[in-house]
Amino acid sequence: xxxxxxxxxxxxxxxxxxxxxxxxxxxxxxxxxxxxxxxxxxxxxxxxxxxxxxxxxxxxxxxxxxxxxxxxxxxxxxxxxxxxxxxxxxxxxxxxxxxxxxxxxxxxxxxxxxx
Amino acid sequence: xxxxxxxxxxxxxxxxxxxxxxxxxxxxxxxxxxxxxxxxxxxxxxxxxxxxxxxxxxxxxxxxxxxxxxxxxxxxxxxxxxxxxxxxxxxxxxxxxxxxxxxxxxxxxxxxxxx
DNA sequence: TTAATATATAAGCATATAGTTATATGTTAA
DNA sequence: TTAACATATAACTATATGCTTATATATTAA
Numbered sequence: 001x002x003x004x005x006x007x008x009x010x011x012x013x014x015x016x017x018x019x020x021x022x023x024x025x026x027x028x029x030x031x032x033x034x035x036x037x038x039x040x041x042x043x044x045x046x047x048x049x050x051x052x053x054x055x056x057x058x059x060x061x062x063x064x065x066x067x068x069x070x071x072x073x074x075x076x077x078x079x080x081x082x083x084x085x086x087x088x089x090x091x092x093x094x095x096x097x098x099x100x101x102x103x104x105x106x107x108x109x110x111x112x113x114x115x
Numbered sequence: 116x117x118x119x120x121x122x123x124x125x126x127x128x129x130x131x132x133x134x135x136x137x138x139x140x141x142x143x144x145x146x147x148x149x150x151x152x153x154x155x156x157x158x159x160x161x162x163x164x165x166x167x168x169x170x171x172x173x174x175x176x177x178x179x180x181x182x183x184x185x186x187x188x189x190x191x192x193x194x195x196x197x198x199x200x201x202x203x204x205x206x207x208x209x210x211x212x213x214x215x216x217x218x219x220x221x222x223x224x225x226x227x228x229x230x
Numbered sequence: 231t232t233a234a235t236a237t238a239t240a241a242g243c244a245t246a247t248a249g250t251t252a253t254a255t256g257t258t259a260a
Numbered sequence: 261t262t263a264a265c266a267t268a269t270a271a272c273t274a275t276a277t278g279c280t281t282a283t284a285t286a287t288t289a290a
Contacts, residue, residue, distance in 0.1 A: 003207040008143065011209050012136040019131025020248080021124050028123065037267060050249060052268055071257060071266050086208040092118040093201040094126050135278080152237060165279060167238055186236045186287060 004085050014083050017061055018090060022046070023054050027077065027087060028097045029104075030064060034076035038109040043100040063087065072110055119200050129198055132176055133205065137161070138169050142192065142202060143212045144219075145179060149191035153224040158215040178202065187225055 006014070018024045022044055029035060029043075040051045055075055058064045065078045078084065121129070133139045137159055144150060144158075155166045170190055173179045180193045193199065 005210050006208050008140055008209055009136050011205075012134055012139045014134075015130045015139065015205070016134025019127055019129075019134040021127040022248090024127045024130065025123055038265095046248090047250065048267070049251080049269080053248080056268080068257085068267095071264095073267065086205070089204040089208065090126075090130070090201070093121050093204065094123055095120050097123075137278090153235095161278090162280065163237070164239080164281080168278080171238080183237095183287085188237065 003089070004082055006083060006086060010083075011086065014061060014063070014086060017057055017063070018087075020054070022050075023058060024094065025097060025100065026054060026058065027063065028091055028094050029100055030075060030077045031088075031091050032097065032101055033104075034074045035104065036072040036074050036110060038072065039104045042107045042109055043103050118204070119197055121198060121201060125198075126201065129176060129178070129201060132172055132178070133202075135169070137165075138173060139209065140212060140215065141169060141173065142178065143206055143209050144215055145190060145192045146203075146206050147212065147216055148219075149189045150219065151187040151189050151225060153187070154219045157222045157224055158218050 018027060025044075026035075026040065029040075037048060037051055037055065040055075041048055044051060055064065055066075059066060059075075061083070062078055062081045063083060064075050067074050067076070077087065081087075133142060140159075141150075141155065144155075152163060152166055152170065155170075156163055159166060170179065170181075174181060174190075176198070177193055177196045178198060179190050182189050182191070192202065196202075
């Protein structure tokens with residue numbers, strides 16, 4: 001299969017971003033399911049601002065997109081990005097994040113307010 | 116095709132290493148051809164110790180191996196590594212480093228001593 | 231053994247990064 | 261309009277990173 005090429009510098013920027021355990025896990029989760037910040041908060045042992053900052057970096061490179069729905073802002077992988085193919089290929093070497101997805105769905109943080 | 120999986124933390128470490136323009140270019144070059152330090156010195160605008168330090172990081176993770184031949188130490192990709200498949204897949208998204216290879220072969224630093 | 235050469239290591243420095251806490255913004259519902 | 265909530269941004273700090281220069285090590289040839 002012919003892969004879309006990315007100039008070295010841009011590719012390095014992407015890899016540096018994904019070269020963080022938290023962000024790589026986020027992207028792996030987003031491959032399976034969109035998520036809002038409060039859902040990520042359930043599975044990462046860090047503050048809400050940290051999570052927002054990681055997501056912002058992913059967004060700045062165009063790897064993820066966001067969509068507000070009421071209180072929540074849902075993040076998802078941006079399949080329109082020229083980097084999407086690279087992301088997909090990398091994720092094939094990373095285990096599926098089933099445990100974390102279960103954790104999210106069990107705690108179901110967006111249901112707290114009864115909506 | 117079934118891809119060999121790498122735990123998230125290890126994958127993140129690899130991506131972080133490749134998330135540097137110099138190292139990503141080195142690996143792309145090594146995909147085409149083994150190189151010694153003095154050859155890399157021809158194509159990267161930095162000191163010899165910097166180049167050695169980058170190669171050491173790649174070696175520490177097992178991505179490259181080295182082989183001494185006389186004065187020179189030749190580096191090559193370690194195709195035995197469990198990370199090799201990931202590396203290959205990433206490199207499919209990075210342009211082939213033909214220019215740099217030409218540059219190396221033109222200057223031919225290992226011929227200086229007339230061996 | 232000594233000189234020349236290729237590479238590695240050590241030490242130091244400037245910048246980048248990932249986290250924190252405090253605060254601001256934006257949305258919804260009373 | 262105000263309160264409650266989700267998320268974002270700002271400011272700060274500790275550590276990691278990538279480079280430099282100086283020096284050490286290893287190999288070869290005279």
